[in-house]
Amino acid sequence: MNELTIEYFALLREQRGQATERLVTAAATPAALYAELQARHGFTLPGDRVRAAINGAFAAADAPLRSGDLVVFIPPVAGG
Amino acid sequence: MNELTIEYFALLREQRGQATERLVTAAATPAALYAELQARHGFTLPGDRVRAAINGAFAAADAPLRSGDLVVFIPPVAGG
Amino acid sequence: MFRISPTPLELPALRAPLADARAGALVTFEGWVRDHNEGQAVQSLEYEAYVPLAEAEGERILAEARARFGLLGAVAVHRVGHLALGDLAVWVGVTAAHRAAAFEACRYIIDEAKARLPIWKKEHYASGTTAWINCATRPGPATAERRG
Amino acid sequence: MFRISPTPLELPALRAPLADARAGALVTFEGWVRDHNEGQAVQSLEYEAYVPLAEAEGERILAEARARFGLLGAVAVHRVGHLALGDLAVWVGVTAAHRAAAFEACRYIIDEAKARLPIWKKEHYASGTTAWINCATRPGPATAERRG
Numbered sequence: 001m002n003e004l005t006i007e008y009f010a011l012l013r014e015q016r017g018q019a020t021e022r023l024v025t026a027a028a029t030p031a032a033l034y035a036e037l038q039a040r041h042g043f044t045l046p047g048d049r050v051r052a053a054i055n056g057a058f059a060a061a062d063a064p065l066r067s068g069d070l071v072v073f074i075p076p077v078a079g080g
Numbered sequence: 081m082n083e084l085t086i087e088y089f090a091l092l093r094e095q096r097g098q099a100t101e102r103l104v105t106a107a108a109t110p111a112a113l114y115a116e117l118q119a120r121h122g123f124t125l126p127g128d129r130v131r132a133a134i135n136g137a138f139a140a141a142d143a144p145l146r147s148g149d150l151v152v153f154i155p156p157v158a159g160g
Numbered sequence: 161m162f163r164i165s166p167t168p169l170e171l172p173a174l175r176a177p178l179a180d181a182r183a184g185a186l187v188t189f190e191g192w193v194r195d196h197n198e199g200q201a202v203q204s205l206e207y208e209a210y211v212p213l214a215e216a217e218g219e220r221i222l223a224e225a226r227a228r229f230g231l232l233g234a235v236a237v238h239r240v241g242h243l244a245l246g247d248l249a250v251w252v253g254v255t256a257a258h259r260a261a262a263f264e265a266c267r268y269i270i271d272e273a274k275a276r277l278p279i280w281k282k283e284h285y286a287s288g289t290t291a292w293i294n295c296a297t298r299p300g301p302a303t304a305e306r307r308g
Numbered sequence: 309m310f311r312i313s314p315t316p317l318e319l320p321a322l323r324a325p326l327a328d329a330r331a332g333a334l335v336t337f338e339g340w341v342r343d344h345n346e347g348q349a350v351q352s353l354e355y356e357a358y359v360p361l362a363e364a365e366g367e368r369i370l371a372e373a374r375a376r377f378g379l380l381g382a383v384a385v386h387r388v389g390h391l392a393l394g395d396l397a398v399w400v401g402v403t404a405a406h407r408a409a410a411f412e413a414c415r416y417i418i419d420e421a422k423a424r425l426p427i428w429k430k431e432h433y434a435s436g437t438t439a440w441i442n443c444a445t446r447p448g449p450a451t452a453e454r455r456g
Contacts, residue, residue: 010208010280011295045295053278056212072210076294078274078281090356090428091443125443133426136360152358156442158429159422171319181393184342187335187414189407194332196405245329257344259337259418266335267411 001026002067004033010075012050016041030054031061034073049076081106082147084113090155092130096121110134111141114153129156162218163237164209164279169248178233183255187262189270191250193243197293201286207240207249210278214238221272229265231256236269238279310366311385312357312427317396326381331403335410337418339398341391345441349434355388355397358426362386369420377413379404384417386427 003024008016027033030052037043051074052059058074065071083104088096096117107113110132117123131154132139138154145151161177178186193205222234233255243249252269256262281293309325326334341353370382381403391397400417404410429441 007210009210009278010282011292013208014292053210053213056216058213058217072213072278074210074213074278075280075292077277077279078293087358089358089426090430091440093356094440133358133361136364138361138365152361152426154358154426155428155440157423157425157427158441179394181343183340186338186340188338189411190334190336191407192331192334194405195329246327257342259339259415263337263411263415267407270407 002065005070007072015043029062082145085150087152095123109142161235162222164211164214165237166241169251174251178255180232183232184257185259185262186255187266189252189266193245193247195245202283203286204284205243206282208280209240214277225265225269229261231265309383310370312359312362313385314389317399322399326403328380331380332405333407333410334403335414337400337414341393341395343393350431351434352432353391354430356428357388362425373413373417377409379413
């Protein structure tokens with residue numbers, strides 16, 4: 001099990017109702033973690049439209065998560 | 081014969097030693113007028129590198145000159 | 161130098177670090193809050209950023225531009241917070257000896273910034289609704305599909 | 309609005325007429341007096357213009373840009389007189405709903421202005437010599453062939 005800190009921004013922050021949380025989870029990758037959080041909190045953004053950052057750097061969806069990591073999910077940016 | 085006013089700028093003004101002059105001439109086109117002035121004043125710019133303006137508008141080298149016209153010869157511009 | 165700013169952008173301060181006697185060209189881009197988007201009347205905008213990652217990625221974009229276009233200087237600053245119509249949301253300024261490099265680099269920086277920085281935009285419409293741009297997944301009265 | 313100015317250009321006054329709630333993008337170009345050209349150390353520059361024709365041709369260029377790129381606003385001003393290193397010689401600012409049009413139009417205006425306006429530039433070199441740019445026809449100590 002990993003003990004993680006998660007920060008939320010923009011639409012995810014609003015749908016979560018808070019900007020940060022701590023979590024103990026069996027999820028070993030950002031993809032698995034997002035699926036778990038999406039099921040729990042009803043996030044409308046599908047996992048394939050959300051990028052992940054671990055400890056302040058962009059990370060692959062299947063990157064390994066370790067206890068103590070800060071995970072941020074990046075909703076689509078404004079673009080244009 | 082045409083009675084013309086001529087204004088000089090930049091290199092032509094310096095080589096002529098003055099910014100304006102009045103002239104009575106048989107030259108009937110800007111090309112002929114520039115050739116006459118170049119011979120008299122030793123302008124270093126060849127006629128094909130100088131554009132003409134008549135009464136404030138760009139004009140062809142073989143445009144007709146009329147008495148009372150204001151003629152300006154345009155040295156190459158700075159570009160780049 | 162790339163920064164996220166929670167306070168209004170002041171043009172003289174943004175330009176100051178770009179003064180350089182070797183520079184013949186300064187090209188700047190300003191993004192302003194405009195009164196419409198995709199046919200809807202916009203009343204204001206909120207910008208939110210994941211600041212540490214936005215600043216790190218912004219510096220990377222500036223470094224890419226410097227290397228690629230041979231710039232003399234490059235500065236970019238993006239506002240966050242609640243902005244009114246006409247407010248300056250983003251400023252990019254680049255200097256180079258000649259203008260071609262300055263134009264191309266300025267365009268590169270703002271295009272990459274819009275595509276890569278973790279900065280989100282929420283539009284507040286005259287109709288009273290709001291939308292996070294590019295985040296809607298099901299059209300509806302308050303979250304109509306929008307592309308920025 | 310195109311103007312030739314014998315006095316220093318003031319940025320806030322140049323920008324003021326471009327304010328527009330419909331505009332999402334302002335792109336500006338500034339031409340600065342730089343300390344070198346083609347390998348020679350430059351100490352100052354003189355600009356001279358045939359003002360009525362330069363202003364008429366400048367307005368034509370702005371009208372072309374407005375028609376071609378769907379701009380909201382376009383302003384350009386060119387200095388004349390004796391300028392020091394770092395001085396602002398030319399300023400172009402264009403607004404549009406989106407940035408692509410603003411970048412392309414700003415570039416178009418300055419490229420056309422440099423090619424078409426009857427404005428001449430004399431460089432004063434650290435060596436004590438001077439040259440009217442692009443006007444030399446025979447290389448020599450005071451009139452070496454130069455292209456701007």
